[in-house]
Amino acid sequence: MSLKAEESIVLSSFKLKIADISDVELAKLHALSITVGWPHRAEDWEMLRDLGHGIVALDEIGRALGTAMWFPYGPDFATIGMVITSPRLQAYGAGRWMMEHVLAQAGPRDFGLNATRAARRLYLSMGFTATKTVYQCQGEAVAPEPAPPAGASLRDVGPADLAELAALDRNAYGVDRLELLARLLEVSKGVALMRRGQIRAFALCRRFGRGHVIGPVVAETDEDAIAVIRPHVAGHAGRFLRLDTRQQTGAFPEFLARSGLQIFDTVTSMWLDRPLTVGEGKPGGKHLLTYALASQTLG
CATH class of the missing domain: 3.40.630.30 (Gcn5-related N-acetyltransferase (GNAT))
Known part of the structure; x- marks a missing residue:
């Protein structure tokens, strides 16, 4: 799935552009997940990139400030995950912007995801329906x-x-x-x-x-x-x-x-x-x- 690398958005004082997640160094992805307290190792990121597709939001000096991925299971269904937004951008709509890119990239199909408490409101606003709790x-x-x-x-x-x-x-x-x-x-x-x-x-x-x-x-x-x-x-x-x-x-x-x-x-x-x-x-x-x-x- 091709991406338009020039697509960008200005959030507060940050200008972000979209890049394909496969083109970004693992170290940058790992550093981003560490900033939000997620446990993923670089090796875990590598396996996820092998299995799925996704995007990275990069600032003007190439830092990864957000990610979102999707994982297809057949032509009609995919899970969405690794939706991470740098704490500095969480109040400026970056999560919705990345989700819109991922849904467009994945095309017409059904989607499932597991939402943190912080992200639940965003997904509800985008039409997702809450069902079960995962422990x-x-x-x-x-x-x-x-x-x-x-x-x-x-x-x-x-x-x-x-x-x-x-x-x-x-x-x-x-x-x-x-x-x-x-x-x-x-x-x-x-x-x-x-x-x-x-x-x-x-x-x-x-x-x-x-x-x-x-x-x-x-x-x-x-x-x-x-x-x-x-x-x-x-x-x-x-x-x-x-x-x-x-x-x-x-x-x-x-x-x-x-x-x-x-x-x-x-x-x-x-x-x-x-x-x-x-x-x-x-x-x-x-x-x-x-x-x-x-x-x-x-x-």
Whole structure:
């Protein structure tokens, strides 16, 4: 998608121009996220640039003062994330200006995002609808008691399992994220729950921010979701671990709390034009759910 590099805006005493995010040094992006207290490492930024598209707002001397990205999942849906505005510009409309560029760049499709409290009003004003709360659970992991899953077994997963994992994820999330899962499998350790020779639940875990993050997690029941994250929690006992979930009550969030992953913050899942919330599986009876997001940016 091409950008008009000459597009610019004057905000207070700042003159900003738009640049493609792939053309800006990682160090500048990393420095911007640090200024707003986001945990992303340069390596996390690099993976996001590999997976998505986006823009950077640069001042007259080339400093990055804002970013916004979008991540396509098929032709009809994308998530929006990494919408960052330098604190000096947050009161001058830079966030809306960048969002308008991203929506235009992505073209006609449905959109989802996870909004911080500070950005929620902006997205509501742009037509997004608030739906679910996402609970950011994190802390020093506490090793759980061993508990083999009844009537099932666990095994590691890898690139050879991509098609099966993508099918489960598509059932739970509602759109095809095969390319995302392929990239995540390159940098993640995966655990699958097996019944009758088939994968029925899985959880990936990778380096991110201050430590590691578990996600996505796909399962039919709380018990299955706990079974596939238990090895990740045990493997990171005593270290920083994070998981983002929309599950508010039940055995799954209770297990997270016992495992040292307390609620640290919340964001709001919001959708533009899409009639159904992704990640909630199919209506009626047992169905697969997205128990943990890949990340707040990636959904």
